[in-house]
Amino acid sequence: MSARMPASPTDESGGSQAVKAQLRLREMILAGELPGGTRIAELTLVERLGVSRTPIRAALMRLEQEGLLEALPNGGYAVRTFSERDVSDAIELRGTMEGLSARLAAERGVAPVVLADARACLGEIDAVLQQPALDDEAFTRYVALNQRFHVLLAEMAASPVLARELERVVNLPFASPSGFVVVQANSPRARDMLIVAQDQHRQVLDAVERREGARAEAIMREHSRIAQRNLREAVQAEGLHRMPGVRLIRQR
Missing domain, CATH: 1.10.10.10 (Winged helix-like DNA-binding domain superfamily/Winged helix DNA-binding domain)
Structure with a gap:
């Protein structure tokens, strides 16, 4: 080359x-x-x-x-402007495609160096989540690491076609894996939600390593449901001024 x-x-x-x-x-x-x-x-x-x-x-x-x-x-x-259904469909599509990516990674096998990078990334997320509450700096760090893990997961499938289409999906407004997490950055439930998401990260990586394709796919589809919940809470939030971009979403 x-x-x-x-x-x-x-x-x-x-x-x-x-x-x-x-x-x-x-x-x-x-x-x-x-x-x-x-x-x-x-x-x-x-x-x-x-x-x-x-x-x-x-x-x-x-x-x-x-x-x-x-x-x-x-x-x-x-x-x-967007309807709630537009955004919900984009998130659902992202979960479907990330699930397919995880299944292919499990079925085809993943290079040890990529698995090591993913484990290291999750270790850094664990360190961030050890804090009892996340300040803005810690939350920004979480968002960057979360994005990094999802990028690595997409790489594991070793499919340029799937990677290209997945990139298009995650670039849709509000469909990013971290797209709505910021709305709850300072809420009492924020850390608990991120811990659930991190456990799913661990579980999907374990499924990929064990070559359990169906399990890996199911975990990533379930993982996208966190974003769906974030969407609902963001649109319904009383403190909407904290994320004015949510106003681009029409509730009906």
């Missing part, structure tokens, strides 16, 4: 600006600064974010692919 050519400084700078714009725009949408239905104009964003039109355009295209924006017939983009 030929070595990958390094990106030029111009490419790196342009890519960095596009990522910066994408992150900031996503933050603005989920923070409620750009409510559902808002039409987005490139020139306004250029002035607001202080970057050129090229990275703004790239960021808008990426957020359309994620599903947070929709392209308008006459040009430009608008912030999307």
Whole structure:
């Protein structure tokens, strides 16, 4: 395989600006600064974010692919809104695909180095959850490690086709494995919920190692139900101001 050519400084700078714009725009949408239905104009964003039109355009295209924006017939983009069913279906699809990934990993076998990485990741999550209550820094650490474990689990199937489709699913708004956990970050039940999720992580890794495909699949499908519960609680939460992005979800 030929070595990958390094990106030029111009490419790196342009890519960095596009990522910066994408992150900031996503933050603005989920923070409620750009409510559902808002039409987005490139020139306004250029002035607001202080970057050129090229990275703004790239960021808008990426957020359309994620599903947070929709392209308008006459040009430009608008912030999307979603039904509870849309989000619930996306989470269900993610659980189904992660279950398939886990089953294939168990049936095909996984390289010891990947299993070791997964065990190490779970060990770090255990360390975070040893705290009696999670502050913002610890919770942010949990979210990053949780994402890391799910990425490793997807790698275990060694299926580029499945990995590509799973990436598309988890990029759907609110369908990420950590998408709604943040709503309960400071609630009394938060740590208990994360401990349940962590036990499921341990169980699915055990099933993969034991080559128990059906068990691994069932665990990951059940695992997605935590996100389903988070969705319901987030939409019904009285303290909705803590996550304004939830307002993008129509209850009916």
